[in-house]
Amino acid sequence: MATHDNQHREHPSTYFVQDRSNQEELARLQILGQMFTTGMGGVLSEQPDPTIFRRVLDVGCLTGEWLIQTAKTYPGISLLVGVDISNKMVKYAQAQAEAQQISDRVQFVQMDPLRMLEFPHNYFDLVNQRFAVSYLRAWDWPKLLSEFQRVTRRGGVIRLTETNFMVETTSPALTRLHQILLQALYRAGNHFTPDGDGVISQLARLLHQHGAQNVQTHTRTLQFRSGTIEGQHFYEEKKLFFRTILPFLRKWTRVPDDYEMIRQQMVVEMQQPDFWATWNLLTAWGTKSIRDSSQTPVCD
Numbered sequence: 001m002a003t004h005d006n007q008h009r010e011h012p013s014t015y016f017v018q019d020r021s022n023q024e025e026l027a028r029l030q031i032l033g034q035m036f037t038t039g040m041g042g043v044l045s046e047q048p049d050p051t052i053f054r055r056v057l058d059v060g061c062l063t064g065e066w067l068i069q070t071a072k073t074y075p076g077i078s079l080l081v082g083v084d085i086s087n088k089m090v091k092y093a094q095a096q097a098e099a100q101q102i103s104d105r106v107q108f109v110q111m112d113p114l115r116m117l118e119f120p121h122n123y124f125d126l127v128n129q130r131f132a133v134s135y136l137r138a139w140d141w142p143k144l145l146s147e148f149q150r151v152t153r154r155g156g157v158i159r160l161t162e163t164n165f166m167v168e169t170t171s172p173a174l175t176r177l178h179q180i181l182l183q184a185l186y187r188a189g190n191h192f193t194p195d196g197d198g199v200i201s202q203l204a205r206l207l208h209q210h211g212a213q214n215v216q217t218h219t220r221t222l223q224f225r226s227g228t229i230e231g232q233h234f235y236e237e238k239k240l241f242f243r244t245i246l247p248f249l250r251k252w253t254r255v256p257d258d259y260e261m262i263r264q265q266m267v268v269e270m271q272q273p274d275f276w277a278t279w280n281l282l283t284a285w286g287t288k289s290i291r292d293s294s295q296t297p298v299c300d
């Protein structure tokens with residue numbers, strides 16, 4: 001397995017926030033990761049028996065929150081590897097694993113999954129990916145999923161989770177900002193269709209098309225209300241997100257002149273006592289056929 005920790009420069013990428021070193025973005029990412037893991041009922045809540053996994057890969061691991069939580073929840077997993085294109089994220093995640101004394105099982109490696117996953121064939125029991133829509137364009141999925149198939153062992157699981165990026169909410173300003181975001185995501189190629197389901201509607205099909213079997217899906221609706229911890233996290237995340245994402249929006253769509261006023265309005269509306277919002281997540285997963293006819297070597 002090649003490591004690249006001698007590289008200090010961030011690689012240019014299509015991730016929709018360019019400056020990830022910024023403390024505000026790091027704070028937002030931490031809030032988001034925890035919010036989603038909690039909202040999903042845990043790290044692998046829909047899997048019938050997560051204790052069968054021994055080697056786990058997390059693609060686009062960001063701060064390492066999901067992988068570290070997985071390592072702590074399932075001590076029987078002997079190897080957990082997180083890969084990310086961002087050196088800064090990989091270093092941050094590795095420091096978290098060391099601080100939590102699980103770095104003997106948990107490794108983070110800088111790698112661009114769109115080039116290749118630098119692992120042997122048939123290596124992992126579970127390949128996990130959450131929220132790749134932030135950098136993956138519609139045309140990138142086939143190559144990436146072929147790589148997932150290659151590194152997953154026969155009978156192993158490929159698991160994808162994405163959000164619809166559209167919330168139902170009492171806040172008209174938040175709705176408006178999400179509409180602008182959806183337009184930009186579609187024009188940038190990240191969404192397959194212009195509507196809010198621009199990626200989640202495609203996950204099961206993509207898995208089928210790339211050879212996964214027994215494909216299943218599970219949808220969760222996260223609820224956020226004023227006066228709750230979840231509501232507070234959601235508010236903080238949205239407040240930061242619609243500031244950080246502005247360069248991406250400007251690049252791909254026409255941003256209204258009063259964008260900042262709309263954002264301020266959103267902040268006010270989200271602090272109202274009767275504020276609520278719901279947000280959908282979809283997890284799709286399938287297994288790699290045990291009758292893999294390719295000539296690839298098996299690594300046991």
Ligand SMILES: C[S@@+](CC[C@H](N)C(=O)[O-])C[C@H]1O[C@@H](n2cnc3c(N)ncnc32)[C@H](O)[C@@H]1O
Binds near residue numbers: 013059
């Ligand atoms: C939204 S974040 C992922 C969130 C994380 N998986 C979670 O569950 O909280 C997307 C991640 O993909 C990473 N990434 C990996 N490969 C990339 C590539 N080729 N281009 C851009 N970003 C990439 C980004 O650096 C970023 O950390």
